[in-house]
Amino acid sequence: MSIPSDFLDLPLHRETQDRYFIRKAILAALRKAMPRFHGTFLDVGAGVQPYRNMITEGAPKITRYLGMDLETNAVAGYRKVTQDLYWDGGTIPLDDSSVDSAMATEVLEHCPDPGAVLREIARVMRPGGVFFFTVPFLWPLHDVPYDEYRYTPFALERLVREAGFDEVVVRPHGGWDASLAQMIGLWARRRPMSEAKRTLISRLTLPVVRYLLRHDHVPDPRSSPMVPGLSGTAVRR
Numbered sequence: 566m567s568i569p570s571d572f573l574d575l576p577l578h579r580e581t582q583d584r585y586f587i588r589k590a591i592l593a594a595l596r597k598a599m600p601r602f603h604g605t606f607l608d609v610g611a612g613v614q615p616y617r618n619m620i621t622e623g624a625p626k627i628t629r630y631l632g633m634d635l636e637t638n639a640v641a642g643y644r645k646v647t648q649d650l651y652w653d654g655g656t657i658p659l660d661d662s663s664v665d666s667a668m669a670t671e672v673l674e675h676c677p678d679p680g681a682v683l684r685e686i687a688r689v690m691r692p693g694g695v696f697f698f699t700v701p702f703l704w705p706l707h708d709v710p711y712d713e714y715r716y717t718p719f720a721l722e723r724l725v726r727e728a729g730f731d732e733v734v735v736r737p738h739g740g741w742d743a744s745l746a747q748m749i750g751l752w753a754r755r756r757p758m759s760e761a762k763r764t765l766i767s768r769l770t771l772p773v774v775r776y777l778l779r780h781d782h783v784p785d786p787r788s789s790p791m792v793p794g795l796s797g798t799a800v801r802r
Contacts, residue, residue: 568613568614568615572588572615573592573615573616573619575588575589577771577774577775577778578771579764579767579768579771580754580767582746582749582750582753582754582767582770582771582774583747583750583751583753583754583755584750585750585774586738586739586743586746586747586750586778586793587701587704587738587747587793587794590738590739590743590793590794590796591670591671591699591738591794591796594697594699594736594738594796595616595619595620595668595670595697595699595796596623598668598695598697598798599619599620599623599624600624601666601695601798602620602624602626602627602665602666602695602697603624603626603627603628603665603666603695604626604627604628604629604664604665604666604691604694605627605628605629605631605663605664605665605666606620606624606627606629606630606631606664606665606666606667606668607631607633607650607657607659607664607666607667607668607686607689607690608620608630608631608632608633608667608668609633609657609667609668609669609672609682609686610633610634610669610670610671610672610675611632611633611634611646611648612634612640612646613645613646614632614646614648616670617630617632627666630649631649631650631664632646632648632649632650633648633649633650633651633652633657634646634648634651634652635651635652635653635654636648636651640708654676654682655678655681655682655685656685657685657686657688657689659689660689661688661689662688662689662690662691662692663689663691664689664690664691664694665690665691665694666690666694666695666696666697667686667689667690667694667695667696667697668696668697668698669682669686669696669697669698669699670697670698670699671699671700671701672698673698673700673714673716673721674700674701674712674713674714674715674716675708675711675712675713676713676714677713679713679714679724680724680727680728683724683725683727683728683729683730684728684729686728687728687729687730687801688729690801691801692801692802693800693801694800694801695798695799695800695801696725696730696798696799696800696801697796697797697798698721698725698796698797698798698799699738699794699795699796699797700714700715700716700721700794700795701715701793701794702715702716702792702793702794702795703744703747703748703791703792703793703794704751704793704794705751705755716795717786718735718737718786718792718795719786721735721795721797722735722797725797725799726799729801729802730799730800730801730802731799731800731802732798732799732800733797733798733799734797734798734799735786735795735796735797736783736795736796736797737783737784737786737790737792737793737794737795738783738792738793738794738795738796739781739783739792739793739794740781740782740783740784740790740791740792741781741784741790741791742777742778742780742781742782743777743778743781743793744791744792744793745777745791746773746774746777746778746781747793749770749773749774749777750770750774752770753766753767753770754767
C-alpha cells in the first residue's frame with residue numbers, strides 16, 4: 566500500500582478538515598522528538614509505515630529502523646505492507662534490551678491490555694532509550710471492533726511510568742478551539758449524509774475550522790481543558 570504524497574504535508578481544504586489537525590499535530594510532536602532517537606529504532610504498530618522515510622532520513626543517529634505490526638492485521642490496507650517484524654499484539658520477537666528507541670503512534674487505544682504492551686516495549690528497550698507515543702482523545706470509533714480506549718494525560722503518564730519508564734512528559738495536541746475544529750471537521754466529512762449536502766456543509770464549515778485553528782493554544786492539562794489528542798516521550802529506566 567503506497568503512502569499518499571500529501572500524508573506528511575496535508576493541506577487544509579474541504580475534504581481534509583476531518584484529519585488535517587490531528588495529522589499535523591502528530592507530525593509536529595514526532596519531529597520534536599526525533600533528535601533524541603538513536604541506534605535501533607522500533608516502530609510498534611507501524612501500519613503502512615508513513616513515517617519510515619522521514620525518520621530514517623531525518624534522524625541521523627538511527628542506525629536501523631524496524632517496522633512491526635500484526636501479521637494477520639484486521640485492517641486490510643496494513644496487510645499490504647511488508648513489515649520487518651511481526652508480533653501477536655502481546656509479545657515482541659526481540660531479545661531483552663535490543664532496541665535503543667521506539668514509538669507507538671495511535672496504537673495504545675487498540676490494545677486490550679495497554680500496560681502489558683508498554684511493559685513489553687520497555688523489556689526490549691535499553692536503559693536510557695527514548696519512547697515516543699501518541700493517542701487520540703476526540704476521534705470516532707475506528708478499526709471497529711478493535712478500538713479499546715481513550716486516555717487522559719494522567720492515566721497515560723501513570724501507565725507509562727508503571728511499565729518501566731521515567732521522565733514521562735505527556736502533552737495535549739491542542740485545546741478548546743482545536744477540539745471544536747476537529748469535531749466540526751469530523752461531523753462535516755463523516756456524518757452520514759448525501760454527497761450534495763456534504764459538499765455544501767463542508768464549504769460552510771471550512772472557514773470556521775480555519776478560524777478556530779488560528780486561535781487555538783495548547784493548555785495546561787491541569788486546567789481541565791478539552792483536548793483532541795495526546796503525545797508524549799519517556800525514557801527507559
